Amino acid sequence: MNNLDSTAMDVKQIQHKMQAYFQAHWKLFLAEGVLLIILGIIAIIVPQFFTVAIVVALGWILLFGGVFLLSRALFFFRMPGFSLWIFMGFLQALVGYLFLTEPLDGILTLTVLMALFFALEGVAKIAFALMMRPLAHWGFVLFSGVTAVALAGVVWMGWPGTADWLLGLFFGINLFFGGWSLVNISLRHKSS
Secondary structure (H helix, E strand, O other): OOHHHHHHHHHHHHHHHHHHHHHHOHHHHHHHHHHHHHHHHHHHHOHHHHHHHHHHHHHHHHHHHHHHHHHHHHHOOOOOOHHHHHHHHHHHHHHHHHHHHOHHHHHHHHHHHHHHHHHHHHHHHHHHHHHHOOOOOHHHHHHHHHHHHHHHHHHHHHOOOOHHHHHHHHHHHHHHHHHHHHHHHHHHOOOO
């Protein structure tokens, strides 16, 4: 048996395991899909709110995380790498503080990062869809991945002029299509 046959068998085993997992847990995937669709619709309706909310939430997370890192580093000041822990904590707290005090700059920065996120997530979804390819409705995951890559391109082309609402809108669209693909997959694999 050569490496190609071995890889094909490995892929078949993964596909069978995926199908069994979808059948066993279809209700969980359905609930997650419905929740993502609802959140996506809300984000599409009020994208400015979601844009600001994303920046503010991330700012608080980074600020608290940075303070925690600094506190831990000071508590364990004899630990190897002390100066690196201090640097990371300070950097994280500073970026969080800047996101909270200068949300417009944070929105511009996050818009670029979101374009990168959509591009990488889209590529991952496309790869996942190709792994699922013989399973029913694998095309929905592929469509979701292609949509994410297309959104990344639009975000990049519209930056910075549309950053205040585009981030929330595209986040909502991405949530909607991700939820839609999960709903379709879960309903197709629901156990009989």
